[in-house]
Amino acid sequence: MLRDITLGQYFPGDSVIHRMDPAVKILASVVYMVAVFLCRNIWSFAFILAASVFSTAVSKIPFRAVLKSMKPLVIILLITTFINVFFYEGETVLVSWHFIHITLEGILNALLIAVRIICLLIGTSVILTYTTSPIDITDGIERLLKPLAMLGVDVHIFAMMMAIALRFIPTLIEETDRIISAQKARGADFDSGNLVSRAKALIPVLIPLFAAALRHALDLATAMECRCYHGGEGRTKMNERKPKAGDFVLLGAFVIIGACVIIINKYAPGFNTGSVTGA
Amino acid sequence: MADFITLKDLWFSYDPENVKDRENYILKGISLGIEEGSFVCVLGHNGSGKSTLAKIMNLVCTPTSGSVTVDGRTITEEPDEDTVFEIRGKVGMVFQNPDNQLVTTIVEDDVAFGPENLGVPSEEIRKRVDAALATVGMTEYAKHSTSMLSGGQKQRVAIAGVLAMQPRCIIFDESTAMLDPQGRRAVMDTIEKLHSEKGMTIIHITHNMDEAVNADRVIVVNDGRIFLDGTPSEVFSQEKKLREAGLGVLQVTELFGMLTRELGMKLPGGITDNRKGAEILSSALKNGKN
Structure with a gap:
């Protein structure tokens, strides 16, 4: 059951987006997220939805995989839709029964916010997490944060910690599975009782897990030292990346998408989202 | 050939300030020379000090007293960082748990980790990584995620990671202990290949x-001291001493011992090779029939 959690699931491939410089990709996804939040009316939402579907097609990630990744979002979508439909103060009343008022604006608003959440997920996963290996993401972050080194922040250590954390997620998940099985074999019961007793039942899993994590860390530190690790100083990289002209063209494309959203907001007529759940 | 690693009257304790009695040290006055290009097996039961001995040889632990000489460079007390890294670049180490020595998520990135630390130029790293993966037979897995590999495959990636640093000696610290028979075979084949084809010095620690059996030399460590030292047949024929050191006896040696003692068969002692044993037995059986 623990294995189903996909963290930063990466689909290897060779599309234009895959080949982009990870640091530029991080910037592009930030630009994209800003663009999504700037959307205010139906036309700009339609535009950003089209843009994210188009990027998915370009990345050659199967649409099915993208749709599957939205499963955990269903509950969030249902809640925001529910709140918007029932509590949005609109003018065109469709149903009015006792305290329930459903307005056309409320439904529209719910729809647009759902589209916004979906677009955020599609965009960021397609631009970044699905098309970039975790190690490339940390490499990108390291290079983006490099200016901080002037303030005395050790950016390399930070990136190394992230890389190791990512590396150990599958190992610790396996370890957790093993400890759960071992405790079950000793008669531990994880599936009955109320919330408090279930939470308590997890203590015998967490403590050995912490102990194991420390053991892993100690062993890994020794192994790293044996391979002459001594921080970022004097270190070279096998794949030294430098952003190419093409990367900036793609980043430019995302900036243009953002600009288009602003223009459409301003000049296209139509319903504007208001706030109840302003997300 | 000359010794690549020499230990002289080496004493070691993790906590020398509190362990007053030298008899309680982990290593007690070990003197030892490892010849360049040899395949040395270190045997010993758990807690005999064999892993600590390995850690001394590439300076994960520094000697409490006595000296270590690696490739002509002698270390007696706390060495400076440059010396430590120079020696670790020459003496690589592969550990027991395959999960705890891979640093990154992608196979080839992990192999590149060592040379990256040494500051090797990018193109050179690329060449070394490809060559190292080819040597251990993992080229087709270069872009795979390390978490999807089997134990034996992970261990071969770890060996490639050490190879990419181009050491002259590799220490295997119980590197086969956590593997299934298949993975163990693959790792042993790789180790033997490094010794015979690349002429590397191999120190293989195991129980x-x-x-x-196929090593050039076997050293048995017991209670922090060198207990037996010689060729495999010299060491494995000493049934009584091996048991004293908390180790077993090779099956073929044990079988010959039993046949001699219990059936009164006249067989030569000290047989350590299965094939040779089979030949002797078959000829003895034929003679018995006639």
Whole structure:
């Protein structure tokens, strides 16, 4: 059951987006997220939805995989839709029964916010997490944060910690599975009782897990030292990346998408989202 | 050939300030020379000090007293960082748990980790990584995620990671202990290949006697001291001493011992090779029939 959690699931491939410089990709996804939040009316939402579907097609990630990744979002979508439909103060009343008022604006608003959440997920996963290996993401972050080194922040250590954390997620998940099985074999019961007793039942899993994590860390530190690790100083990289002209063209494309959203907001007529759940 | 690693009257304790009695040290006055290009197997039961001995040889632990000489460079007390890294670049180490020595998520990135630390130029790293993966037979997995590999494959990636640093000696610290028979075979084949084809000095620490049969030299460590030292047949024929050191005896040696003692068969002692044993037995059986 623990294995189903996909963290930063990466689909290897060779599309234009895959080949982009990870640091530029991080910037592009930030630009994209800003663009999504700037959307205010139906036309700009339609535009950003089209843009994210188009990027998915370009990345050659199967649409099915993208749709599957939205499963955990269903509950969030249902809640925001529910709140918007029932509590949005609109003018065109469709149903009015006792305290329930459903307005056309409320439904529209719910729809647009759902589209916004979906677009955020599609965009960021397609631009970044699905098309970039975790190690490339940390490499990108390291290079983006490099200016901080002037303030005395050790950016390399930070990136190394992230890389190791990512590396150990599958190992610790396996370890957790093993400890759960071992405790079950000793008669531990994880599936009955109320919330408090279930939470308590997890203590015998967490403590050995912490102990194991420390053991892993100690062993890994020794192994790293044996391979002459001594921080970022004097270190070279096998794949030294430098952003190419093409990367900036793609980043430019995302900036243009953002600009288009602003223009459409301003000049296209139509319903504007208001706030109840302003997300 | 000359010794690549020399230990002289080496004493070691993790906590020398509190362990007053030198008899309680982990290593007690070990003197030892490892010849360049040899395949040495170190045997010993758990807690005998064999892993600590390995850690001394590439300076994960520094000697409490006595000296270590690696490739002509002698270390007696706390060495400076440059010396430590120079020696670790020459003496690589592969550990027991395959999960705890891979640093990154992608196979080839992990192999590149060592040379990256040494500051090797990018193109050179690329060449070394490809060559190292080819040597251990993992080229087709270069872009795979390390978490999807089997134990034996992970261990071969770890070996490639050490190879990419181009050491002259590799220490295997019980590197086969956590593997299934298949993975163990693959790793042993790789180790033997490094020795015979690349002429590397191999120090293989294990408690599996079968893995020591093909070594040039077997050293048995017991209670922090060198207990037995010689060729495999010299060491494995000493049944009584091996048991004293908390180790077993090779199956073929044990079988010959039993046949001699219990059936009164006249067989030569000290047989350590399965094939040779089979030949002797078959000829003895034929003679018995006639």
